[in-house]
Amino acid sequence: MHIGNLRTALYCYLYARRHKGIFILRIEDTDQERFVPGATEIIYQTLQECGMTHEEGPDTGGKYGPYVQSQRKDIYLRYAKRLVQLGGAYYCFCSKERLETLAEEQSGANGEKTYKKYDKHCLHLPKEEIKRRLAAGEPYVIRQNIPLSGTSSYTDLVFGEISVDFSDIEDNILIKSDGLPTYNFANVVDDHLMKISHVFRGSEYLSSTPKYNLIYDTFKWERPQYIHLPLIMRDAQHKLSKRHGDANFDDFIKKGYLPEAIVNYIALLGWSPGDNREKLSFAELIAAFDIAGISKSGSIFDEPKLRWLNAQYLKELSPEEFNRRAIPFYEQSKVKNKYDYAKLSALLQSRAEILSDIPDAVDFLEEFGDFDNALYLNQKQKVDAAVAKAALTALIPAVEAISDWSLTTIHDSVSAFAETSGFKKGQLLWSARIAVTGRASTPGGAFEMFDLLGKPETLRRLKYSLERL
């Protein structure tokens, strides 16, 4: 599920909960060409992982089913015919070829792109001819009959008053030649039949909503409240797209983000509770959600901030829970089955921002070799390669002398040695940590690294690195 869709669902859910409403899941699958096996299951699973439960839907049932549009074909056709009778729509037999010709005729003279608009050709077909062609089984579509002039307006709860001239809207297809409706029609019929009070959707529908309102009006149905949501952008120019491959909920889960963090983050992308809170639980989100806090301008998805939020959620997990979630990532790393995961987790919980940081953070335990001696450089501790060399030379015998290898004995022995060594403790530890890991940043200090590696490996690495200084 795309992050944008998920946010729309989230706002719907939050609003429904906040106002003791009903959250309905409806599957809009009227485009059989875009059918993706398993897609519905992903929707169920994602909503469940995020804690959004619906009281009506294909799997839960409800009074207004079926909740899958492909199973409501007859309903749409029935209403479409009624709309034709009311003058709000008409049969169209135009071939694809004619429509293409139409587009060419209207193309700009100097090769620039011009946009076509259907010429209402079939609107003027005699009744008898329509009857005859229908009876003959000729393929047809049903088009919406948009007035040639006039203006339509409505009030969006986020954007305010929106008005569009009918002359700017074309006679869109309501029922396709395969008998299924387009979104343009299905959404109106279903929303009415299912008693939908509030329509939350992306702002790409902002200017096509007058078309839908026209249908409501023709049927004399009550129009719903509209809440159009600003787009989520990848950067200032492009909206977050599936094509980038990382805009899906599942991708973030695979990267080791927690559903709670994702939900919290996207809730705040385009909406503000009005106060300074950045980290809100699901219950707090429900209590605080208010349409007035939705912003109008698009927001850029900022992964670093999601990372930070995720780190907050990671830190408040119990050690056991953190370890449980981290295990799959140890399994993907070089330390697989070689280290005590719980011990690693204790070090990593306060350091990892996302779980997929784990393999890289931990691989040095199994992978050690040459590294750039510039890593020893540390202004504050006054360490450079020369100091490191002297420090390591002095430190090695002291490490060799440690009997009973444990975090405590390592700590006590090295600290005691530091007193008499003539080196500052910081110089010793800094040099040792670099020497033993070959990394600037590690999931713990020198003591933890020694403890993790064990005495033989620690000494081997200390000597190996010293030789190269």
Next chain:
RNA sequence: GGCUCCAUGGUCAAGCGGUUAAGACACCGCCCUUUCACGGCGGUUACAGGAGUUCGAACCUCCUUGGAGUCACCA
């Protein structure tokens, strides 16, 4: 291109005619830990431009500029 919409730091954003223009992420610095992080403290950075309305505009109006959406037998 027509139409619709949008415009506060690099990013998310508060602000609703009188504010030293919040807060968060990121970045930088300091402290803590004589080691990596975490954490704490502090700092740099914003009202797109121009007219108008007003005693007074980030807030209201208009224009300009920039950006987005849309113009399918997709949703």
